[in-house]
Amino acid sequence: MLDRTELREIASMEGGYFVSLYLNVDPMFNPKGDYMVHFKNMMKNTVDSLDRAVYKAVKDDLEKVDNYVISNKRIFRKGLALISSTAKSFWKEYNINVPVKNELIVDKTPYTKPLMDILDNYQRYAVLLVDKESARIFAVHLGEIVEYGEVHTPAVPGKHKKGGWFALSQNHYERHIDFHIGMHLKDVVEKVDSFLSGEYIGRLIIGGSDEAVSMVKGMLHKTVLDKVIGTARVEMFAKSDEVLRRVEPIVSAYEKKKEEETVESLIAKALKNENAVLGLDDVISALQEQRVMKLVFVKDYKANGYNCSTCGYLSVQKIDSCPFCKGKMDAVDYMVDLAGQKAVQQSALIEVVSESKKLLDAGGIGAFLRF
Numbered sequence: 351m352l353d354r355t356e357l358r359e360i361a362s363m364e365g366g367y368f369v370s371l372y373l374n375v376d377p378m379f380n381p382k383g384d385y386m387v388h389f390k391n392m393m394k395n396t397v398d399s400l401d402r403a404v405y406k407a408v409k410d411d412l413e414k415v416d417n418y419v420i421s422n423k424r425i426f427r428k429g430l431a432l433i434s435s436t437a438k439s440f441w442k443e444y445n446i447n448v449p450v451k452n453e454l455i456v457d458k459t460p461y462t463k464p465l466m467d468i469l470d471n472y473q474r475y476a477v478l479l480v481d482k483e484s485a486r487i488f489a490v491h492l493g494e495i496v497e498y499g500e501v502h503t504p505a506v507p508g509k510h511k512k513g514g515w516f517a518l519s520q521n522h523y524e525r526h527i528d529f530h531i532g533m534h535l536k537d538v539v540e541k542v543d544s545f546l547s548g549e550y551i552g553r554l555i556i557g558g559s560d561e562a563v564s565m566v567k568g569m570l571h572k573t574v575l576d577k578v579i580g581t582a583r584v585e586m587f588a589k590s591d592e593v594l595r596r597v598e599p600i601v602s603a604y605e606k607k608k609e610e611e612t613v614e615s616l617i618a619k620a621l622k623n624e625n626a627v628l629g630l631d632d633v634i635s636a637l638q639e640q641r642v643m644k645l646v647f648v649k650d651y652k653a654n655g656y657n658c659s660t661c662g663y664l665s666v667q668k669i670d671s672c673p674f675c676k677g678k679m680d681a682v683d684y685m686v687d688l689a690g691q692k693a694v695q696q697s698a699l700i701e702v703v704s705e706s707k708k709l710l711d712a713g714g715i716g717a718f719l720r721f
């Protein structure tokens with residue numbers, strides 16, 4: 351999983367050369383598995399353009415990268431990022447759940463900006479599991495979960511009051527909170543607070559018994575409480591996969607709501623002509639003019655069109671030769687995939703909406719524009 355602290359450390363490395371590869375391997379945007387072609391072209395162009403001395407310095411890195419791409423296709427997700435420096439004995443691979451713009455960069459520092467951008471642009475969630483003497487903190491991002499740390503405040507034998515572990519009474523609940531549990535929760539709240547702000551995580555899910563969840567919620571600062579998007583009953587010692595399974599419905603419901611808001615805002619802006627367009631025709635023109643900031647389309651939306659076999663120019667209308675390079679225009683039935691590929695290549699964000707009658711009625715596809 352991407353981690354801000356780790357990326358900062360990588361970004362600050364120097365000395366010797368680094369090879370950084372970013373490859374859009376998203377099957378949706380590689381209808382014919384064409385990422386291998388793009389990869390080979392990038393490799394060739396890079397090798398051709400490098401100074402001899404630099405090439406010598408990174409020859410092993412380029413080979414490593416090449417081997418990795420060829421032999422790991424099975425584990426590819428949507429985006430691949432590799433950073434290699436044999437001089438520093440450094441190698442890092444990321445198989446990410448979002449497509450990335452194709453880039454191969456040889457430089458004296460590692461190129462991490464696209465990864466930082468993913469952290470900024472795709473919501474991450476923290477999960478807090480809590481009970482009376484322990485707590486665990488996880489981060490969930492793009493379908494993955496990682497455990498970040500735990501808080502353990504063991505009970506002192508014989509010091510427990512009877513009754514529920516918070517021994518809540520309606521009237522004097524503060525006095526009746528077990529002192530030890532109070533200390534523990536205070537510690538937990540502080541750790542969560544610093545985790546959320548240190549990692550810039552904007553949403554929190556709390557898991558545990560009803561009693562534990564409501565108690566910890568009562569102690570959170572308003573700013574943290576505003577980040578809570580749901581609570582779940584999860585066993586304290588659940589494995590990470592199980593925790594992910596339990597919180598996934600909360601994440602999906604939240605993301606579904608966000609998708610609906612995106613569609614509403616897209617349609618409203620497009621109707622007012624405020625840096626947004628709807629429909630394949632206008633989207634394609636905007637892509638051709640490099641104006642797309644975020645491409646939005648319904649998952650099952652398909653469209654036919656024409657694609658220049660030489661320069662990749664797209665057209666919804668039938669034309670025989672490309673207006674730019676006079677290349678031959680091929681009829682294709684995967685225009686949306688090609689539009690997506692173009693958008694990724696322009697560093698635009700992509701939002702695939704699982705279902706939306708509203709967006710389908712409005713053309714199935716649209717885009718927020720940079721200008």
Ligand SMILES: [Zn+2]
Pocket residue numbers: 658659660661662663672673674675676677
């Ligand atoms: Zn062309």
